[in-house]
Amino acid sequence: MFTKKNIFYFFIFLSLLSETRLQAESNHKIAVIGTGYVGLVAGACLADFGHIVMCCDIDTKKIEMLNEGHLPIYEIGLQEIVDRNFQEKRLIFTSNIPEAIRLCDSVFICVGTPSDDAGKADLRAIYAACKTIGENINGPKVIFVRSTVPPGTVKKLTEIIQLNYQGNEEVIVAFTPEFLREGVSVKDFCHPERVVIGTHSEAAKKTFCEIFHKQYSKNIPFLLTSIESAETIKYASNAFLAVKVSFINEMSNFCDLSGADIVEVAAGMGLDSRIGSQFLKPGPGYGGSCFPKDTLAILNEANVLGVDLKVIQGAVDANEAQMSIVMNKLRRLLQEPLQGKTIAILGLAFKSNTDDVRYSPALKLINSLILEGAKIKAYDPEAMKNTEKQYPEITYTSSWKEAAQNADAMVLTTDWEEFFTIDLPELYQLMKAPFVLDTRNIFSPEELKQEGFIFDNMGHQKR
């Protein structure tokens, strides 16, 4: 809810944005620390906005790769932007982080904050980055934290920078959470649905407006908040979406037994604008580098504060249980032990349009199948290399057809576009036995039935 003060800030900010739009002429020199999904997309897009960007990473191999024109990640549209800005010398890749800090007037911190063994956000990389920033500040600079961090962290980061800084000027640190979705992150960066800035500093607001004024239209809502609120907005948003996915997954399990069809149920629910139609697709469970880690991190923080977050805990528990539901479906389909069976897995990435396999449900499935003695033939358009690092023992194929050839069953785990057009009669011919488990509900039950498949899906009509 907007307080009067927030609304005031919001309008001041909008007018500041349009003033800056008219006045700003200079391009900025920006250091981006961290070249993962967040940092690389931010760096490349900021260079494309016309700024000089130094993308830094302590991983020298990654920097070498980038300087040779190879991206360490697959992200739609990114290669083109990187190539263009690299050639035009607006985008520089370096592992000399101190130099980048000294040469630039703003610093974006985009390093990873993965979960530690207890589910707590591991802040070692961001602490180290802030120490380096503090040691190298040589004039007025604004630091924007983009990494997802628990509430209260940015305050600590400011102290770390200040402690390592020899000068007397105030260090300005703002928190600007990113809401990028992998697979569409270039689009999300250039055309965000909202921008949240946690700061009370006029200089941070002004710098942010100058950096983004050319690209962001006046129609994008900007929300100015306290740093702690901005930190919490990020966690609350991801946790809410995780709850939504777990909710629809549980409803699909309910539909499996109640005779209802989850696709119809989700369509009916989604027409209520208070619910909305997005994030109502059931699946094998949410994965990726964000929902699993951020839900655990907020639960951890809540635990420290002595607050019980039962709904988020429920979403995490439901997500944990979803793979056993998938495995039970597969066992029921085959009605035989999985030992010695050849299972084709279509899709390894945690969702389509990415090569990211972090916390991917497909990898959980591989693990369970290996434990039961099944043989696996897997195919994914982009994520096989990353999967192979963890599971070198399974067979990787160059097409869905090769994976399906002579398989005892096929499990579809990721909704890549190319799987929507799988020729079902051909699939039937290729497989040894006609068992299909569609965990993303992409195949028409009527067509599967018509072709003679014995199949299951996630709560979708099978009558």
Ligand code: UGA
């Ligand atoms: C998520 C958020 O959507 C972004 O806004 C946020 O910036 C990002 O995390 C982050 O914190 O960096 P992302 O992890 O790329 O983005 O993936 P999503 O598209 O949100 O999907 C997450 C998981 O939920 C996937 O496993 C996906 O398959 C699953 N999902 C999503 C469903 O099973 N059903 C749905 O209807 C939607």
